[in-house]
Amino acid sequence: MEYTVKCSKCGKEDWDNTSWKCECGAPYNIILEEKFYVNRIERKNYSLWRYKKFYPYIKDSIVTLGEGFTPIIKVEDNLWFKLDFLMPTGSYKDRGSSILVSGIIENLKGINCVSEDSSGNAGASIAAYCARAALKAKIFVPENASGPKLFQIKKYGAEVYTVKGKREDVSAAAQNVKDSLYVGHSWHPYFKDGIRTLAYEIAEQMDWKTFDNIFLPVSAGTLLLGVIAGFIHLLDSGIIDKMPKIIACQTSQVSPLYHKLKGGKYIKPEKILSVADALITTNPPLLEEMYNMMKKIDGDAEIVNENEIIQAHTILAKKGVYVEPSSAVAYAAYLKRLKEKNLSEKENVLIILTGSGLKSAL
Template sequence: EQTIWRYRKFFPHVEERVSLGEGWTPIIKGKDAYFKLDFLNPTGSFKDRGSSILLSTIAGRVRSRGYISEDSSGNAGASVAAYSAASGIRAKIYVPSTASGPKVEQIKAYGAELVRVEGGRNEVTAEAMAHEEGKFYVGHVYHPTYWDAMRTVAYEIAEQFNWRPPRYIFLPVSAGTLLLGTLRGFKHLLDSGEVDEVPFLVACQTKLISPLYHKLKGLTYSPPKVVKSIADALISPNPPLLNMMVEEMRGVGDAEIVEEEEIIEAHRELALQGLYVEPSSAVAYAAYKKWLGEGKVDGPSLVILTGMGLKVRWG
């Protein structure tokens, strides 16, 4: 089966299957690296992996009792809205007032109720978590079922490379669900004897919003008062999973930051290779190019492209 459900046995907590065909996204060889095209998931982002497993776990309990509440900068909200619609559950999605247009329209198209919240991510989360009769908060950052689903990224990469994955994997990081899930997936494969070693994961962030980079390197970090970047999906200045990311990354990975100009250039280069992604995805490629230029890459590399370019309006 060409979806994440080929790994069904690794998710015993699932109660019913809620699927739109997510996962098993292609890997292609670019001019200087491999690319995992996770923006080709049903709603245009990697978030569909988590939404599928999450809704499959809780749908039966929520459907008759109320509705789902989620806070998101756009991609997660669109994904949860889509899978809620597919499972016949009402959804209320809380987004920052600055959320980009196409993602907001996508959320509304799935029939979810959209709630715009002034302020930063903390304010959005607080509103989404506030008590209301029948509300079932499924915030993807806090729900282990959601980011546990990201193990499938590692499973797919390993299997698609005939169980000999590339030495380096570059991926954009904000809340950390993709990073933690991918890392744990590879550790599971290592413990199971399916792979000989865990690839070196490089967590990629913007220079403006880079809490993991600073924490991992023992540097002081002061979040900007106004959180704004061309990479609008990577705007978590104080991610709740930060300490967990740092703990699990030590010895098996590193972090890199890139300037806004580097993101724009990486986005252009990807498009000229036929890959139209959102700028947040281009952050990972920009970091890879930076490492390549500095001579830090000495083996095959893969860049995970997480979001579709049609989901943002910029330029």
């Protein structure tokens, strides 16, 4: 067998490919049984589909908008940026959506409608790939959702449903649509599995040498877990010789992983009032899994405040790099560590920049 689908908590392997969580309540994960081989990369394909051989559940039905293989640029002596906001819909989420929608078209023949809860980049990304595949998308959003990302979702032709109440109520509405497959980006194993292409690209673009440190923003956890999964696969396959130090970056308002790792209790604010408006998951379903993986790889976490985020966002723009404020959180955390001398200037650093500034209000 080339791969298995396992519950992340109880280890059951009974996924029927229409359920989005295990009976025990935890999400499923795809576990590859095969090693990574450099000579299996399709080198003439300049999208994430150059790694198609490492997606054994997708053979023929590729749904693509040309996503992936985004540039890495060197900005200072020991500092690089991965420009993962240069994607068809303006965020790294297209990695998950392309694999998700391709996986559905290939393996779930009767499905013609999916549902998702997100008024942000994930909603826009899934709406775009559904449009590409002529799948109907029902996107559930909180009643106060607004702005360019919502326009984008609607323009792709998704049906948008506004839900009153808490964030959990929006999720519950999306999870209970009749005749529709729930593809919540924190939950669906195909979506999460698409993110590991990011680690493959980073390693390949640097000629299989690993960065000392990688800073990335963390909210729901799909980016963090996908990047870790990709690097573990490369390490276990003998392609790279060490795991980069992964630094999970959060805002001081939304920092459940930071607090779990550092040992403090996280108290969520009454209302989140942050410029980093894509980092809003105060109670992520993947928290336990993130914690366990970060312990396993000896990862680290950092938090930044509003001033630090706004400053970092401006400094990035003055370097010619216009991202959304939520993406500047990773750069803000890097600057904080340098300032506090928690990072040696000799160590090299990659910052993953995840979302375009063109659809944010700042």
